[in-house]
Amino acid sequence: MSLLQPADVIGHVREITPEFLAARGLRGLVLDLDNTLIPYRSYADAGEVVRWADELRGAGIRLYLLSNATAKRAAFWLPRLGFEGVGMAGKPNPRAFQRALTRLGLPAQQVAMVGDQLFTDVLGGNLVGMHTVLVRPLIDNALPHTRVTRRLERAVLRRYGHDWV
Numbered sequence: 330m331s332l333l334q335p336a337d338v339i340g341h342v343r344e345i346t347p348e349f350l351a352a353r354g355l356r357g358l359v360l361d362l363d364n365t366l367i368p369y370r371s372y373a374d375a376g377e378v379v380r381w382a383d384e385l386r387g388a389g390i391r392l393y394l395l396s397n398a399t400a401k402r403a404a405f406w407l408p409r410l411g412f413e414g415v416g417m418a419g420k421p422n423p424r425a426f427q428r429a430l431t432r433l434g435l436p437a438q439q440v441a442m443v444g445d446q447l448f449t450d451v452l453g454g455n456l457v458g459m460h461t462v463l464v465r466p467l468i469d470n471a472l473p474h475t476r477v478t479r480r481l482e483r484a485v486l487r488r489y490g491h492d493w494v
């Protein structure tokens with residue numbers, strides 16, 4: 330399997346339900362923040378995604394935030410999201426993912442890494458043997474370095490038959 334190939338490609342995190350997870354033998358999620366749970370740079374109300382996270386946790390699913398955002402931004406969102414995690418994670422460094430698995434107390438095969446970027450979220454998750462779920466970015470940020478990354482992501486995804494990014 331290619332290290333850049335996600336196991337699942339979805340349009341929005343809310344498509345992840347207890348049934349979706351049970352069908353794949355998953356008991357925990359490691360979640361990216363920016364453009365996965367919350368629009369890039371946003372500090373606005375995230376009621377829907379918080380309710381979704383609460384429902385999963387109510388169903389016994391363990392959640393952990395693994396974000397490359399600043400520590401300050403992660404500290405803003407963690408109490409609002411209601412579960413543990415870190416900013417400045419250094420994805421795709423596999424050590425960041427191993428630490429997240431340790432915090433969840435679950436083996437890699439029972440945890441999905443969920444994020445919007447192939448070269449950080451999917452690559453790092455695959456490197457440690459997690460299930461990987463690529464989610465469509467919430468907003469299309471037009472930063473120059475992101476444009477180049479997105480072009481590369483599109484090229485990789487097309488090879489796997491995904492045409493939506």
Ligand SMILES: [Mg+2]
Binds near residue numbers: 361363364445446
């Ligand atoms: Mg992201």
